[in-house]
Amino acid sequence: MSALWTRDDAVAATGGTSPRDWVASGVSIDTRSIAPGDLFVALSAARDGHDFVADALARGAAAALVSRVPEGVPADAPLLVVGDVLDGLRALGRAARARFAGRVVAVTGSVGKTGTKEMLRTALGAQGSVHAAEKSFNNHWGVPLTLARMAPDCDFAVFEVGMNAPGEIAPLAEMVRPHVAIITTVEAVHLAAFRNLAGIAREKASIVRGLEPGGAVVLNRDTPTYPVLLAAARRAGVRPIRFGATGRPEYRLTEVLVEGPVTCGAAVAGRRKFYYRLAAPGRHLAMNALGVLAAVEALGGDLGRAVIALGGWQVPEGRGARWRVSLGPGGIDGSITVIDESYNANPAAMAAAFEVFAAVRPEDGIGRVSRGRRIAFLGDMLELGPEEQRLHAGLAQVPALARISTVHCAGSRMRALYDALPGGQRGEWFADAEAMAAKVPRLVDAGDIVMVKGSNGSRVGQVVEALKRLGDARPADAVE
Structure with a gap:
């Protein structure tokens, strides 16, 4: 069992207390899927996670992150006690990011975040070891959980950043600190919380506030709110990399062919012309894949390897x-x-x-x-x-x-x-x-x-x- 978190590292990261020594090989918030050796995080949502600590320990959890000693759990159990469990998880996430030496990319947008995240996982997997978010873990607990699960020796890490209301993306991006960010597109989503598309675009563009110095943001040149996104990037002093079929983007889609279950794309980047294939149908997938290829190169990856790897990409469950x-x-x-x-x-x-x-x-x-x-x-x-x-x-x-x-x-x-x-x-x-x-x-x-x-x-x-x-x-x- 490789050590992801030792007791001393977790205490130093969170400022909590833990009376017994332990070593965790993973991090879990769900006793239904917990693996032996995981650190169980007792988050409270529909139910209080403290009610499941005893079960987690019985299933082999190495320790539990809690804000109190749960009823029925011995005081000398392997517990990491903090003032607030969610704050403790965030602290673990920030510590995991601080010790990570690889390259980080974050994805946001109204449509296509999870598919694009999975494309990045596939494309970067041909370049080195990749840590990526599970399912759509893109919110106030999903992002720090993904960070806390990140092994320090991976070459790349891929994060998905979502929102339901104004002011949610920037704090998550500042926690992730990506070297490259992708904004897939901006559409009429979450209009219950925003006045118009421009408001949604400004919120999506706030991901640039978390970029590492010298970072880049990959923008969809074809989205109607592109001027809002570009203005936000320029105000932040961030290098924009454009992809799309209109205007003069750095990565220009010149042709898309959808035939049965396959999509083929042709694109130009500078003086290079290249082709790529996806084992799934949809012009929108060809566009997202082009943004992925732009991000791979911005991260220092090899375009040819990424193109070959994308041919084996699988559509995520529930998304086609x-x-x-x-x-x-x-x-x-x-x-x-x-x-x-x-x-x-x-x-x-x-x-x-x-x-x-x-x-x-x-x-x-x-x-x-x-x-x-x-x-x-x-x-x-x-x-x-x-x-x-x-x-x-x-x-x-x-x-x-x-x-x-x-x-x-x-x-x-x-x-x-x-x-x-x-x-x-x-x-x-x-x-x-x-x-x-x-x-x-x-x-x-x-x-x-x-x-x-x-x-x-x-x-x-x-x-x-x-x-x-x-x-x-x-x-x-x-x-x-």
């Missing part, structure tokens, strides 16, 4: 991952393809998903319905503020939506889209995702291509699971 569900014993009744977009949704992400979905071909003549269909199951887009009804209804005007056979909607906000749909496309409306999931078996047929998309809070992941339970579900790339 595909499943082939075989129906009946041994697939005798055919199959359906499920596109899982259940983790996040906003108007821009919906439009991009519709475009990708419209290009996928269903199979005819193998089900009860003679022609295979494109069927969308859509849940509410959250945090859109006073304009939410208009923005939901406006999805009916997205050109690619016309190529979707049937649209089923769940949630009070998505009712606005349901009412705006042409009669021939209108499927069924459900009060919530649970009701929608219960009706899934009678709404799909062999040969259909099915997409599920909604904000994570709309819980449309239940619909994905209901679809997968219809038969033998396997990742589509494994089947093909």
